[in-house]
Amino acid sequence: MIEGKTIAFLVAPEGTEQVELTEPWQTVMNAGGMPRLISTREGRIQAFHHLDRGDTFAVDATVDQVDAAQFDGLVLPGGVANPDFLRTRPEAVRFVRAFFDLGKPVAAICHAPWTLIEADVVRGRTLTSWPSLQTDLRNAGATWHDQEVVVCTSAPSTLVTSRMPDDLKAFGEAVIEAFA
Template identity: 50%
Template sequence: MANENLKGLKVAILITDGFEQVEMTEPRKALDQAGAETRIVSPKGDRVRAWNFTDWGDEFPVDVALDQAQSQDFDALLLPGGVINPDSLRIQAKAIAFIKSFFDAGKPVASICHGPWTIIETGAARGRRIAAWPSLKTDLRNAGAEWVDREVVVDGNLVTSRMPDDIPAFNREMIKLFSHAGHAQPV
């Protein structure tokens, strides 16, 4: 994936405390290796703290405060999961408006695990096939989406996966989808 086909692409990573560490760090590493410019966007202050499977993980610097973030400054969006992170973000109007603006503009979005909880709040889940953590199955169905038990699903401008074990497939399809966006160089 280090072929730099995403050179010039700006990717927002929307997170708050409690995101699953590997669901941010591994996709971010793949994006960076492909030449993308990734920025952590958060409603938190200077730092956000990860959840690392069973306990608190590392802290990461926030690049852009959510209050200052504008989707027009980015070409694509990454929504990591974890239980705490999307559950907190989905009740924050500014976070949902930020996510919705990517869908409204037709920009690509990648979401893994519990991340689709935030997509449900935007209304963008309706009519889509979405892979997510199994406990989201009913939530997605109630939102008008089809929950799919597959390691990765691409539905238009949205790529989703179920869990950390799916990250290699998620990264592959995310890079492919994002390569068609904004300022990315053609594949």
């Protein structure tokens, strides 16, 4: 259980794969954690079901209003547009990097490791992702495996990764274990 722990979910204003946000969010809540939605803009974010618009979700804080030290862990949902946007925002990249600098656990699913590559935190680590990212990850110094979940405990922090929405159950279980 992660009773009382505050977990940041970092997402772009538009383009997050909705199920990769909502299922881990619910998993964190069910384990007693307190998820907080962090984005680069105030207001609401627009989630997607692949290429179709999904629901909108209220942002709790913007990335420039918070510090990684305020959180016990970080979840990076996927969707193609979400991490592609985040990796172009220096404040988002710094926020992600700070979790590793502080030795706090991080979880990323689907295309989210693009943001990890930009934060320069995958070198020497083992992870998984949406299959089309494997070359990018290898070029950034990571070892890539085609598995539903990979937990890398290399210092300084634990990194949990999964490939796709079909892996969400295993991803959620690994997230709770890593964040406990």
